Amino acid sequence: MWFCSQLGAREHYAIPRALFRQRVLEQVATDAWVRPGSVLAAVSHTLSERFHPDLTSARVRAWNSGLLAFELAARLKQLSGWPLILARNQWFQRKVVACLSSSRLSVVGSQPILFAYSYAARDIFRFAKTQGWKTILGQIDPGPIEEEIVAAEAEREPSLAPNWTRAPADYWKSWREECDIADRIMVNSEWSRSCLVKAGVNDSKLFVIPLAYESPMTDTPITREYPPHFTPARPLRVLFLGQINLRKGIARLLKVARSFQSQPVEFLMVGPIQIIIPEDLRSNQKIRWFGPIARNKVQNHYERADVFLLPTLSDGFALSQLEALADRLPVIASRRCGEVVMDRVNGFLLEEPTDAAIEEALQSCLDNPDQLAQFSENAMVGERFSLSRLGTELCTLAW
Numbered sequence: 335m336w337f338c339s340q341l342g343a344r345e346h347y348a349i350p351r352a353l354f355r356q357r358v359l360e361q362v363a364t365d366a367w368v369r370p371g372s373v374l375a376a377v378s379h380t381l382s383e384r385f386h387p388d389l390t391s392a393r394v395r396a397w398n399s400g401l402l403a404f405e406l407a408a409r410l411k412q413l414s415g416w417p418l419i420l421a422r423n424q425w426f427q428r429k430v431v432a433c434l435s436s437s438r439l440s441v442v443g444s445q446p447i448l449f450a451y452s453y454a455a456r457d458i459f460r461f462a463k464t465q466g467w468k469t470i471l472g473q474i475d476p477g478p479i480e481e482e483i484v485a486a487e488a489e490r491e492p493s494l495a496p497n498w499t500r501a502p503a504d505y506w507k508s509w510r511e512e513c514d515i516a517d518r519i520m521v522n523s524e525w526s527r528s529c530l531v532k533a534g535v536n537d538s539k540l541f542v543i544p545l546a547y548e549s550p551m552t553d554t555p556i557t558r559e560y561p562p563h564f565t566p567a568r569p570l571r572v573l574f575l576g577q578i579n580l581r582k583g584i585a586r587l588l589k590v591a592r593s594f595q596s597q598p599v600e601f602l603m604v605g606p607i608q609i610i611i612p613e614d615l616r617s618n619q620k621i622r623w624f625g626p627i628a629r630n631k632v633q634n635h636y637e638r639a640d641v642f643l644l645p646t647l648s649d650g651f652a653l654s655q656l657e658a659l660a661d662r663l664p665v666i667a668s669r670r671c672g673e674v675v676m677d678r679v680n681g682f683l684l685e686e687p688t689d690a691a692i693e694e695a696l697q698s699c700l701d702n703p704d705q706l707a708q709f710s711e712n713a714m715v716g717e718r719f720s721l722s723r724l725g726t727e728l729c730t731l732a733w
Contacts, residue, residue, distance in 0.1 A: 335359070356728070361392075362394045367385060431458055435461070445468060452471055471519045474650050484647065513535050520541050560704070561703055571641075573658075581649075590692045592615070594696065603623045640699070645692050647670060667683060670687065679709070
């Protein structure tokens with residue numbers, strides 16, 4: 335049986351949902367679990383998303399009041415940035431270890447398997463090993479190699495993110511202990527695997543399992559309409575959705591946006607803004623900044639776009655690719671993330687996320703609306719990215 339430790343609502347709780355469907359999930363431990371109709375759900379949009387109906391009847395252990403108390407104390411102490419991240423990770427691990435100490439998992443006949451995500455797993459794994467349990471680390475990103483990539487970009491673009499800082503040494507020290515303790519490490523892309531190997535992680539522990547996504551049920555089939563030509567009255571709408579930061583390739587995207595100013599292209603920028611927006615782009619009518627949005631509003635932005643752009647410099651997978659394809663939205667993506675896009679079938683793959691490569695792909699979209707329409711016809715999320723496939727592959731990691 336599996337015990338799943340999850341800080342936050344990562345991947346829409348795909349791992350515990352997949353395990354629950356396989357009937358091997360014993361319990362989920364998470365920081366907050368807010369059922370619909372509760373007081374917390376009514377007063378906080380953010381916390382109202384800390385639930386999934388697939389896990390309604392699953393055993394879930396959460397610390398809603400403890401989380402609120404922690405966040406209040408952190409605010410009073412004026413914690414932010416890396417100190418806040420480290421403190422939250424440590425707080426969560428203490429809660430999970432206390433839960434496991436009193437759990438019947440320690441006395442069941444079969445050997446439990448403990449799954450925990452990177453950067454909030456070390457102390458949990460330490461406890462699990464004292465009980466003789468097996469441990470699987472869910473690696474959420476490409477690790478320290480990714481940090482080096484972003485550091486180089488920060489040097490090239492100091493005006494966009496002057497306050498960017500590396501993770502503290504203790505952050506990486508704890509992570510390396512997680513990797514050492516883990517019996518197996520799940521990564522979500524070959525890109526992540528290659529970066530971890532380069533960082534010195536034992537390759538024999540690494541297993542590539544893509545993320546999963548199931549689109550909301552709908553009675554009406556999704557269809558997209560593209561004009562014969564894009565015009566100022568009907569421009570090409572390019573969607574970027576995610577954290578607006580250097581790692582996601584935003585510096586390169588903004589350079590390309592400038593080069594398209596005289597053409598009928600509109601850029602829709604959706605997500606937390608983690609850069610200083612250049613003054614000439616802040617009030618530019620062809621670049622719309624929406625900021626962070628609620629999960630239930632994401633679909634609206636996929637629907638109004640013509641193409642989804644993901645010029646990421648490094649990503650563990652980028653679930654947004656699957657969300658876009660599920661909405662029959664063609665995708666332009668870097669190769670430095672999960673292998674989702676089929677080049678010139680449902681979008682374009684960028685060999686390298688350079689300004690020139692992004693510009694070439696967008697120019698092709700602008701010049702060929704019929705091609706975009708064909709990409710849209712081919713856009714879908716297949717069985718390879720289903721929850722049933724994820725559950726099956728997870729179970730193959732079991733001993």
